[in-house]
Amino acid sequence: MTFSYYPGCTLKTKAKELDGYARRSAEALGITLDELADWQCCGGVYTTAKDEIATKLSSVRALMSAKKEGNALVTLCSACHNVIKQTKHELDTNDDMNLRASNYMGCNAREAADTEVIHYLEMLRDVVGFDKIKEKVVNPLTGRKIAAYYGCLLLRPGKTMQFDNPENPKIIEDFIRAIGATPVIYPMRNECCGGYITVKDAEAAKKNSTAVHESAAGFGADCIITACPLCRYNLIKAESPIPVIYFTELLAEALGVK
Amino acid sequence: MNNNLKEEIIRTSGVNVLKCMRCGKCSGTCPSYGEMEYHPHQFVYMVEKGEIDKLMDSPSIYKCLSCFACVERCPRGVEPAKIVEAVRLAATRRQGGNHLTAEEIPCIVDDDTPGQLLVSAFRKYKK
Numbered sequence: 001m002t003f004s005y006y007p008g009c010t011l012k013t014k015a016k017e018l019d020g021y022a023r024r025s026a027e028a029l030g031i032t033l034d035e036l037a038d039w040q041c042c043g044g045v046y047t048t049a050k051d052e053i054a055t056k057l058s059s060v061r062a063l064m065s066a067k068k069e070g071n072a073l074v075t076l077c078s079a080c081h082n083v084i085k086q087t088k089h090e091l092d093t094n095d096d097m098n099l100r101a102s103n104y105m106g107c108n109a110r111e112a113a114d115t116e117v118i119h120y121l122e123m124l125r126d127v128v129g130f131d132k133i134k135e136k137v138v139n140p141l142t143g144r145k146i147a148a149y150y151g152c153l154l155l156r157p158g159k160t161m162q163f164d165n166p167e168n169p170k171i172i173e174d175f176i177r178a179i180g181a182t183p184v185i186y187p188m189r190n191e192c193c194g195g196y197i198t199v200k201d202a203e204a205a206k207k208n209s210t211a212v213h214e215s216a217a218g219f220g221a222d223c224i225i226t227a228c229p230l231c232r233y234n235l236i237k238a239e240s241p242i243p244v245i246y247f248t249e250l251l252a253e254a255l256g257v258k
Numbered sequence: 259m260n261n262n263l264k265e266e267i268i269r270t271s272g273v274n275v276l277k278c279m280r281c282g283k284c285s286g287t288c289p290s291y292g293e294m295e296y297h298p299h300q301f302v303y304m305v306e307k308g309e310i311d312k313l314m315d316s317p318s319i320y321k322c323l324s325c326f327a328c329v330e331r332c333p334r335g336v337e338p339a340k341i342v343e344a345v346r347l348a349a350t351r352r353q354g355g356n357h358l359t360a361e362e363i364p365c366i367v368d369d370d371t372p373g374q375l376l377v378s379a380f381r382k383y384k385k
């Protein structure tokens with residue numbers, strides 16, 4: 001099965017391992033990730049303002065390219081996923097956005113961008129299936145206690161993201177079980193790390209991130225996994241006592257392709 | 259009361275402030291509550307009252323993390339984060355209204371700073 005793939009800027013620089021392990025694992029699972037030839041940065045965060053159109057166009061272009069290839073679009077970074085999915089929702093539901101994006105693009109943007117955008121984790125759950133992953137595991141991570149850190153971007157706004165139950169998600173815990181490890185459920189798993197405020201107010205970000213890693217470590221986790229480079233950065237900056245790594249690293253390890 | 263500004267905020271946010279029942283749940287769940295002078299439920303009420311200038315001049319507009327917790331958990335579907343965003347944009351779009359400049363970046367970055375952090379911060383703090 002082939003998907004168009006949108007890596008995003010950070011997966012080409014500081015989060016190469018998130019990308020590399022994902023590609024190798026996909027191959028081992030019989031999935032072809034075909035990187036879009038002409039993708040542009042999503043901008044990192046979605047702008048909810050109705051009159052911000054230009055900032056959303058890189059996402060529209062990515063969707064249009066995938067549609068042209070005849071594929072659904074797979075994302076991996078939580079932020080890219082959030083931005084592209086929210087943009088798609090706005091384009092689909094707001095006629096003014098569609099009118100203005102169409103004028104920029106010189107075509108009917110809503111139609112030209114009409115393809116599905118799915119996160120890598122959704123691909124694992126809905127296309128490959130966690131049962132199938134379990135069968136393909138050659139190196140089960142038995143005995144490892146893993147805390148899934150969802151943060152904000154994969155889950156919210158729930159009505160738009162449609163990723164999982166935003167207040168009681170289980171997709172990453174199911175993933176952890178599929179690779180043979182034990183998920184640790186802890187209260188702060190879907191709360192914010194502080195995000196971009198790090199740039200202006202490092203102390204505020206640290207408070208948020210500390211609350212997250214203390215919660216995970218306090219519930220007995222020996223490692224935290226995430227899909228977001230900024231979450232990982234903030235948690236590590238806040239001196240997490242346990243390692244914070246990308247979920248794709250554990251997947252590659254379990255599949256024997258690390 | 260500034261009706262022009264109020265109209266702009268209502269339009270850019272797409273929020274119907276009259277739906278708010280002032281339960282305070284948005285503020286209760288806001289991770290930046292302790293950092294803010296005005297809290298999410300106050301943003302909604304102050305926009306209803308047309309007190310936009312006070313909000314635009316408050317550091318609170320830069321404390322929102324766009325975490326969408328208030329959007330998810332508001333029992334009335336008001337989506338307060340969209341109000342905060344609209345007020346912040348109105349402030350940063352003013353001449354000299356940028357809250358972050360490129361010159362500040364060298365002092366902020368380290369070897370691990372993800373590009374994602376910088377593009378996000380510029381998107382939220384600079385026009």
Ligand code: SF4
Binds near residue numbers: 277278302
């Ligand atoms: S949670 Fe919703 S209804 Fe309650 S105060 Fe906030 S905006 Fe108003």
Ligand code: SF4
Binds near residue numbers: 288290
């Ligand atoms: S989106 Fe902003 S205002 Fe709403 S809960 Fe998060 S930080 Fe608070």
